[in-house]
Amino acid sequence: MKAAHFLMDESPKKKTLRQLDLMGFLEKSGYASVEELTTRFSVTSQTIRRDIADLAMQGRVRRHHGGVALTSPIDAQTYRQRRVERFTIKHRIARRVAELVPDGASVFLDAGSTCEAVAEALCERKELKVVTYSLRAAVILTDRTDFTIAVPGGFVKNVAGSVMGESMSEFIRRFRFDTAIIAVSGIDEDGAMGDDDQNEVSIVRTAIGQARSTLLATDSSKFYRTALVHLGNVTEVDDLVTDAKPEGALQHTLAASQVNLHIA
Structure with a gap:
């Protein structure tokens, strides 16, 4: 039970860290394709698409066909x-x-x-x-x-x-x-x-x-x-x-x- 609980705690942490890295990458590149992000983070395209959906719901990115871009203006x-x-x-x-x-x-x-x-x-x-x-x-x-x-x-x-x-x-x-x-x-x-x-x-x-x-x-x-x-x-x-x-x-x-x- 402890092992299962540990894995459940780790998954959200990894997801959060990956999304932070994803945002950092977009701040430098402005746009990235799903294929590019899949390769960069060594995950499936479904995982990247879920990350993009989460960030889009937060208003931090904008989804495009086959990719994602930042939405916020430059401060x-x-x-x-x-x-x-x-x-x-x-x-x-x-x-x-x-x-x-x-x-x-x-x-x-x-x-x-x-x-x-x-x-x-x-x-x-x-x-x-x-x-x-x-x-x-x-x-x-x-x-x-x-x-x-x-x-x-x-x-x-x-x-x-x-x-x-x-x-x-x-x-x-x-x-x-x-x-x-x-x-x-x-x-x-x-x-x-x-x-x-x-x-x-x-x-x-x-x-x-x-x-x-x-x-x-x-x-x-x-x-x-x-x-x-x-x-x-x-x-x-x-x-x-x-x-x-x-x-x-x-x-x-x-x-x-x-x-x-x-x-x-």
């Missing part, structure tokens, strides 16, 4: 952590982005850690004209004396270092861009892009409307992540620069579109 602590954890990946993406931007181009540059890396890579170009609401990106770009850099006035948003104000969209409409370089908080399985800040979405949508082409720079952890505010669909962008090909439904969405996929 400040996680934002800072990812700036460090995915440093190499973001800079690979940034270098590829810079290769796609010709010298002398007029560019809108979004805010966020990926776009800060892009700003560093763009310093290898010549005579760019850049509009950005990211103070961090603007400071980086000032290393080039042949660049023209425009930033709006307003209040500085903590963590991201972006400038916010009532007339942001009006400021952006004064310019025309060869390329709008944007980032997102998540791309859902149907290709829906989103951000967790309504103000940033409004700015980026305006910039896209003023640009001849749109380049999305994002690492693969954003795949199958649901953001709070809808920005548009990934099929609307001209180029997508990332570190790995998406799997599942999103892969099929991109394959059926005219988006140029660049793997850094």
Whole structure:
């Protein structure tokens, strides 16, 4: 009887620890397939599906066909952590982005850690004209004396270092861009892009409307992540620069579109 009682106590413990590990893995990857998790944790697919169902009931993950993704937006602590954890990946993406931007181009540059890396890579170009609401990106770009850099006035948003104000969209409409370089908080399985800040979405949508082409720079952890505010669909962008090909439904969405996929 004692042995049976011990086994009953152990099973919930193992399950809890596995689900904690599963959440930790998703916080880094953003999305994982059932097959990938089955292999990673050396359990059956039925076990993983039960774990996913439990976590979905708690509102911590969102189930997708054949996989699972996080549902919660990124908080400040996680934002800072990812700036460090995915440093190499973001800079690979940034270098590829810079290769796609010709010298002398007029560019809108979004805010966020990926776009800060892009700003560093763009310093290898010549005579760019850049509009950005990211103070961090603007400071980086000032290393080039042949660049023209425009930033709006307003209040500085903590963590991201972006400038916010009532007339942001009006400021952006004064310019025309060869390329709008944007980032997102998540791309859902149907290709829906989103951000967790309504103000940033409004700015980026305006910039896209003023640009001849749109380049999305994002690492693969954003795949199958649901953001709070809808920005548009990934099929609307001209180029997508990332570190790995998406799997599942999103892969099929991109394959059926005219988006140029660049793997850094």
